[in-house]
Amino acid sequence: MLENKNVLKVISLIIAIFLWVYVMGEVNPETKEKISDIEVTFVNTDQLADEGLAVVHNQDIKISAVIKGKRSVVNDTKKTGVTATVDVAGASKGSNRGKVNLELPSGVTLDTISDETIKYRVEDSVEVKKDVEIDFVGDTDTDTDLVPWAYDTYPGTVKVTGAESIVDDVYAVRGKITSNVVSESAKTVEVELIPVKKDGTEVQGVVLNHTKAKTTVQLMEAKDVDVSITPKNVPDGREVDSITGVDSVKVVGSAGALADLESIMATVDLSEIKSEEKKELNFSLPAGVYLYNKGNTTEVTVKLKTAR
Template identity: 30%
Template sequence: MVKERGSRWPIKVLSLLLAVFLWMYVTNELNPTKEQVLRQIPVETRGLGAGLAVLNMSRQVTLRVQGNQNVMADLAARSVEVSVDLSGVKAGKSRLPVSVKLPPGVRLVDVTPDEIMVEIDRLAEKHVHIKPEVTSRPAEGYRQMKAVVKPSQVVLKGPQKVLAGIDAALARVDLRDRTVNVLETVPVQLLDKQGKVVEKPGVDIVPAQVEVFVPIVVELPSRTVPVKVPVTGVPAEGLEVTAVIPEPKTVTVTGRWEVLAGIREITAEAVDITGVKEDVLRAVRLRLPAGVTSPATPEVRVLIRVGPVTGQPQAPGPGTQAPPQEDRDTAPGGA
């Protein structure tokens, strides 16, 4: 009886091996092993030290993985984690191994590349002025005034080498066929030292968007006329006014044509020279008629020269005035 039981062990072992083989065969037939290539898998960075920034590195790898069919069918690129550990890495270039984390049941066959060259730079901050830029023109009969950007500066944060190449920022707005004031929120673009837009600068821009305000006004006719500066009083005894010289001598004003047609000169505030003993230099404001503007020249400077009396009587009344200047008219849209 003992011999009979002992003689059955080889049969039992063989049966077990046949069962395992049969199970593996059936399993492989029903759920075979598959191999898959995952391309352009993003590489993350971990453990970067404070005050440092990644200047340059390869951001993608290709993976070749294996797994049973039922596991591989649900495999997606987003379930794979690829990273490089930057712990303890200092500024400069370093070649670091790629770490891959896969879902359960998936095996890594190959990763290309298996090492990545990483260039680290010190983190810096830079304040940059924003230049407004308008494209196209408003509708016919309208013109734009000076564009205003709010805020006027942005703060850039990133690698020192990248920030060194950035010279200014740009906020662009389109005025095509506009007839009313424009207020838009637009993204900030960065410019290099040659004035070209930097594509994908790799720095943080704070704020990333700004407001641009561009006033749009009706394009009115303009006219250039002489400036007249009245003088009141008389200088000290034995002296007289020899010249009144405004600067500029002419001013361009805008307004409706029926208003401009009656304007031959623009008078400034009067200057009192009572008792003066030497030349007088003053800044005086222009007195613009209603409906007339001169945004470029709200005031003028005037030099009043005095000298010894030459025997000619001084003009009575308000005093000597600037000699008349020939005026020039400009139709809408002209110079």
């Protein structure tokens, strides 16, 4: 009798499993699933650009939603993801609020959404030119004191376009290269360009007219050299009292270019100085010699006095 009961239990379990598989696979019941971290993008921004405006979009905007439909379709939708957009056509300068639109496949409907509308800001669109900087990360594969260097970068400047407050955050457009790909032989590499703040963090929400650059990289020698400063455009009735802040700088170049180099020339424009001010130096570098940009101070303090 006990054996019969056990057999019946096993048969019942098998039947239950088959029924479950049938319901899940064949009947394909309705189900609900939550999808998180749906990134919201703005559309029709070109219409704002035509009016000289741009959306302030300096961070990722993400929402979540619960969708419903047949289990198989809902599962496929979770795998492929969904798109959320806000149409900014017709937005005005200042604060705006736009409806979030979810693009869902046929057979799937929206049950609930975390944010039906998104608040965003519109500002004047500006365009500025920023220098392209090449940053090396990691160590080289050599034990020498040579440093990785990039030169003949094209383009050397990039146009940055976007909302005024966001573009103001862009210090430079930077490309990163791993140091171990650089050797004593020059070679050309292509890098992705990223707009960054002064501290190196990425600035989001701007458009670059070039997203890649080509540059020549090579391991070079580094050397500290003296700086000879010549003032230019000294105001009438004034003369230089002192120029302080930079006595020497580090430069890089080939062994031949640096062999006999002990000092370099620099000028400082004093046309707008009244008494004391900080000014950037403009360097005159020999061919094949470059100013090393890490740790170099190129700003001097200039004091003027009444001419005798």
